[in-house]
Amino acid sequence: MNDAVLTETAASNRQTLRRLLVVALLMFGFGFALVPMYEKICEVTGARNVFLPDDVSTQNTQVDFSRKVSIEFDANVQRLEWTFKPVEPYLDVHPGEMTQVVYEIRNTLDRPVTGQAVPSYGPREAAQYFKKIECFCFQQQTLGPGEVRRLPVVFVVDPALPKSVNTITLSYTFFEVAGTRKNPG
Template identity: 60%
Template sequence: MSTQPPAQADRSFNRSMLIKLFVVALMMFGFGFALVPMYRAICQITGINNLVQRDATVREAKNTQVDMSRTISIELDANARGPLGFKPEQRSLDVHPGEVTTVMYEVSNEQARSIQAQAIPSYAPKQATEYFKKIECFCFTQQTLKANETKRMPVVFVVDPKLPKDVKTITLSYTFFELNTPATAKVGSAALPAETGATAANPA
C-alpha cells in the first residue's frame, strides 16, 4: 500500500484548507449581502421599522399638537459594519411630544473605493417603536459613498403625543452595513483573527 510523500500531503492539506476558507468566505459574503433585503422583507410583512416608507407625512407632523407639559430624552447611537466611520453629531437631546425635530449623523467611507451602504434603525424601549415617527431619514434608501467621502445626513422625526406616560427616554440606534464588500476581502478577513488575534472595532 503506497502513501503520499510528505510534501505532496502538505500540498493536498493546504489546498483543502484553501477551498474550505473560500467556501466559508463566500457564505459570509452572501449572508452579509442578504441581511438588508431580509430585514426589508420582514419589515414589509410586520410593518415594523419600515425602511422604505416614511412613518408620518410632513403635513401630519405639522398638524400634530405639541405637548409642552412633557419632555422626552432622545439618546442617539451609531454602529458600523465595514469600512465606515459613523456617528451622531450629538449624543442626546430633549424634545416635546409632537415637536418636529432634526438631528444629524455623519458617515465616512474610509476606503479608497466607492461603496454602497444601508442603515438599519432600532429603538429602545421596544414599546416606543410605534410612537417614533421618522419624516425624513437616510435609512429610507441605500447610500453611495465615494472613496474617502464624508456625508452629513439628517433624520427628521416627531414623537407621537400618545407615547405612554411611563416612557421618559427613547434610544434611537442605527447600524450601517456595507453592501458590496468584495469576496476577496472576506477571504482575508476570515483568516485574520486566527492568525493575528485581531478583532474588529466599531466606531463610537
C-alpha cells in the first residue's frame, strides 16, 4: 500500500472517529433527556403526573359516617369498697371509628385490694359487634390503700352492627378476686 493511500485512509478514519464520537456523546445526553421526556409523557398520557402528589384519599374508608351509635357507660361494684365510674357517662360514635374512654376507680379501703372487672352489653346481640382493643378488664387490677387510678378502654363498633341498634350499654362490674386478700399481720 503506498503512502498516499495510507494517509488518505488515516484521514478518513479520523473523520469517521469524530462522527462516531459525536454520536456517542449525543446518546449520553439522550440518556439524560429521557428524564424530562418521561415526565412529559407521563403527564400527557395521564399515566401519572409526577409533579402532583398521589391521589390517595386521606379519608378512612372503614368508618361508616352515615350513622351514629350512642354508647352508654355503666359501672358497678359487687361486694367491694371501691368507687368506680366512667369519666363520661355516654358518647356518640360512628361505627368503625376507634374511640378511647376513661374510667376512674378509687380504693376506699386502707389495705391493698385486687379486683377483676367483667363486662356485659345491652342489648345482648351488640356484644359480637363491640370490639375492645384495649381494656382494663383484660387483667386483674391491684390498688393500694386509697389509690386512685384512671383506666382506658379503646374500642371499635363493627360497621356491620344491625341498623336496629342505636344504643349500646357497656356495663362493667368489679369483683374482688378471691384468694388475693392478705391477712393483716
